[in-house]
Amino acid sequence: RPMSRYVSRRLLFALPLVWAVVTLTFLLMEVAPGDASHHMLPPGVSDEVRAELHARWHLDAPIHVRYLALLRNLAGGDLGHSITQEKPVTELISASLPDTLVLSGAALLLTLALGLVLALVQVTWRGRAVDGALDLVSLGLYSLPGFWLATLLVLLLAHWWPLLPASQATDPMARYLGAGARLLAAPCQHRHAEGAAVAGDGGADAPVAV
Numbered sequence: 001r002p003m004s005r006y007v008s009r010r011l012l013f014a015l016p017l018v019w020a021v022v023t024l025t026f027l028l029m030e031v032a033p034g035d036a037s038h039h040m041l042p043p044g045v046s047d048e049v050r051a052e053l054h055a056r057w058h059l060d061a062p063i064h065v066r067y068l069a070l071l072r073n074l075a076g077g078d079l080g081h082s083i084t085q086e087k088p089v090t091e092l093i094s095a096s097l098p099d100t101l102v103l104s105g106a107a108l109l110l111t112l113a114l115g116l117v118l119a120l121v122q123v124t125w126r127g128r129a130v131d132g133a134l135d136l137v138s139l140g141l142y143s144l145p146g147f148w149l150a151t152l153l154v155l156l157l158a159h160w161w162p163l164l165p166a167s168q169a170t171d172p173m174a175r176y177l178g179a180g181a182r183l184l185a186a187p188c189q190h191r192h193a194e195g196a197a198v199a200g201d202g203g204a205d206a207p208v209a210v
Contacts, residue, residue, distance in 0.1 A: 022074065026067055035059055040083050 037053050054060040058069070073080065079089035118138070122131045141149070158166035 022070070023067075026070060030063060036083055 035054075036057065036059060037050050040053060041050060051060075058066060061069075077090070079093070081087070082089055082092055085092060118134055122134055125131050154166055157164045
């Protein structure tokens with residue numbers, strides 16, 4: 001029961017924050033120059049076409065009407081329609097959610113494992129040089145901006161040391177199984193190339209290793 005009260009209290013505190021973010025985003029979009037039609041239509045279209053688009057997406061409605069419609073749609077689970085991809089936002093989120101869960105879950109497990117190992121090392125060598133060095137490293141990593149550290153890791157693990165793809169979801173098992181198959185096939189391919197070279201030099205009767 002204390003846990004349920006804690007979760008309920010946190011959810012109640014989150015509602016005003018979500019409302020503030022939605023309202024601030026809406027107001028920023030309103031004060032920005034132009035509207036959604038400038039992104040949906042090519043330049044030079046007629047005023048009639050633009051007016052038809054405004055009427056279709058209710059862009060010509062008063063600001064308070066559009067704001068209340070936004071809140072009503074969000075309360076009903078309707079996140080709107082993507083202008084650039086021309087699909088419902090919920091559909092786009094659903095398509096990306098599995099990869100997001102896999103990535104965040106793997107990051108969480110890796111963080112827990114690494115944190116546990118470092119904690120055991122610091123407890124074992126408490127007050128020694130290793131403990132102080134790990135404190136400095138942890139403090140330094142904690143003070144780095146997350147987006148900068150993520151970009152550096154992508155550069156390290158995808159470009160300098162290509163272990164992971166820089167973007168797009170791939171099957172890691174297929175990636176490493178494919179690499180293992182190529183590694184096992186390399187000696188056979190090498191022997192086949194040597195045999196072909198010998199056959200080319202010594203005639204058709206020369207043995208060919210495969």
